[in-house]
Amino acid sequence: MSATAPVAVVYDRGSVSAGELAAGLAEVAPLVLVTAESAHTARMRPVLEQIGEVLPIGGTPEDTLRALARWRPQGILTFAESMIGTTAELAAGLGLPYHTPETARLLTDKAEQRHRLGVTAVDTVRARRVTTAAEWQDALRHCGLPAVTKPVRGEGSRETWAIPDRAASAEVYERLFVAGSAREPLLVEELLQGRPSSPYGDYVSVETASHHGEVTPIAVTGKYPLLPPFREVGQFWPVHLGESEQAVLTALASAAVKALGVTTGICHTEIKLTPAGPRIIEVNGRLGGHLNELARRSCGVDLVRTAVTLALGRPLPHGVLSPRSVYFQYNSPVPENACRLVATVGAASVRAVPGVTGYRPYVRPGEVLAGGTGTQPLDLLTGEAPDHPTAMGVLNKALSRLSHVFADQYGRTWTTTNAVHSSGRSTES
Numbered sequence: 533m534s535a536t537a538p539v540a541v542v543y544d545r546g547s548v549s550a551g552e553l554a555a556g557l558a559e560v561a562p563l564v565l566v567t568a569e570s571a572h573t574a575r576m577r578p579v580l581e582q583i584g585e586v587l588p589i590g591g592t593p594e595d596t597l598r599a600l601a602r603w604r605p606q607g608i609l610t611f612a613e614s615m616i617g618t619t620a621e622l623a624a625g626l627g628l629p630y631h632t633p634e635t636a637r638l639l640t641d642k643a644e645q646r647h648r649l650g651v652t653a654v655d656t657v658r659a660r661r662v663t664t665a666a667e668w669q670d671a672l673r674h675c676g677l678p679a680v681t682k683p684v685r686g687e688g689s690r691e692t693w694a695i696p697d698r699a700a701s702a703e704v705y706e707r708l709f710v711a712g713s714a715r716e717p718l719l720v721e722e723l724l725q726g727r728p729s730s731p732y733g734d735y736v737s738v739e740t741a742s743h744h745g746e747v748t749p750i751a752v753t754g755k756y757p758l759l760p761p762f763r764e765v766g767q768f769w770p771v772h773l774g775e776s777e778q779a780v781l782t783a784l785a786s787a788a789v790k791a792l793g794v795t796t797g798i799c800h801t802e803i804k805l806t807p808a809g810p811r812i813i814e815v816n817g818r819l820g821g822h823l824n825e826l827a828r829r830s831c832g833v834d835l836v837r838t839a840v841t842l843a844l845g846r847p848l849p850h851g852v853l854s855p856r857s858v859y860f861q862y863n864s865p866v867p868e869n870a871c872r873l874v875a876t877v878g879a880a881s882v883r884a885v886p887g888v889t890g891y892r893p894y895v896r897p898g899e900v901l902a903g904g905t906g907t908q909p910l911d912l913l914t915g916e917a918p919d920h921p922t923a924m925g926v927l928n929k930a931l932s933r934l935s936h937v938f939a940d941q942y943g944r945t946w947t948t949t950n951a952v953h954s955s956g957r958s959t960e961s
Contacts, residue, residue, distance in 0.1 A: 546612030556836025863909030
């Protein structure tokens with residue numbers, strides 16, 4: 533056991549890679565990785581063993597707590613949405629700063645979160661929890677149309693569907709219900725209508741850092757338009773909005789985080805830009821996806837290290853992140869239908885575009901893709917430019933050189949291309 537007490541990271545697939553963990557914790561503290569039982573952690577086990585001690589979750593929660601207590605960690609956190617509840621229970625048992633179990637529940641249960649934000653007057657959105665057919669119809673009457681439905685617990689827009697009218701509600705019902713019961717608890721809520729924002733998305737995210745209950749907004753991130761139904765494809769810093777509007781957004785995010793009881797760590801709050809003003813989409817109790825890469829490249833700040841610093845009970849080590857250029861990321865989306873990636877075409881040509889700083893595929897040719905409605909990236913394209921219009925031009929030039937070829941189980945193939953102001957194009961053969 534190290535002479536310096538370690539930091540415990542409860543690990544599964546999440547917003548930070550194993551490599552980012554290793555870099556962020558270098559020279560801060562030894563690392564104990566409390567690993568969930570999943571295909572991802574099993575595959576990553578050899579890598580995880582290279583960067584810290586690995587403690588698999590096993591037996592009862594008390595067994596895991598006793599095993600971790602022997603390491604006497606000085607801090608604990610997670611970057612995995614699915615592990616926030618587990619981390620909160622371990623933190624409570626060890627007496628370490630983190631979300632309380634109650635706050636963890638509010639951060640991971642979308643129905644409870646909506647209720648808390650409403651009763652605290654932070655943001656009121658008509659919403660109902662649904663588990664049966666009778667509740668479905670009642671929820672639609674309460675929320676009105678258009679509406680949206682999503683799992684009460686989940687991430688990445690998994691099984692999230694828009695319900696513009698009664699015909700669509702019947703189609704969505706068939707997808708989500710079996711014998712009159714929902715496949716999993718659902719949240720139905722009014723659909724927040726975004727204001728015209730092209731060529732950018734009609735929503736943003738705000739990263740906040742909490743220390744002893746004091747909330748500091750550290751970044752507002754611009755987004756590219758969603759692909760149907762609600763798939764995210766990329767983001768950029770700084771946001772394209774003026775300072776006065778950013779101040780309104782950060783105030784809303786800070787109020788939401790406080791209302792949910794967050795006292796420690798980084799939160800990722802998504803906000804819709806509507807004609808009537810900003811509205812909360814959801815608050816996530818961990819760092820947003822790919823944000824660490826963006827922060828390191830644009831500002832030289834490692835947000836993993838920031839999160840660990842907060843978990844150790846220390847104050848925020850930096851202020852608001854303010855890039856001097858526009859830094860962007862783009863993720864090519866996985867098709868909604870199950871398929872196999874045949875080829876990625878144009879990667880070398882993309883890297884040669886002035887302003888592109890990197891192109892990294894996440895999926896290799898031959899890999900089978902389950903599809904679905906959630907956000908599942910095929911790759912990560914990164915770049916920078918002196919201003920927003922130039923950044924958009926660089927990105928679209930790069931995307932014009934990039935395509936992906938897929939095949940389904942019947943041998944049919946198709947090629948997809950993307951641009952940030954379209955939903956993508958495909959040609960079949």
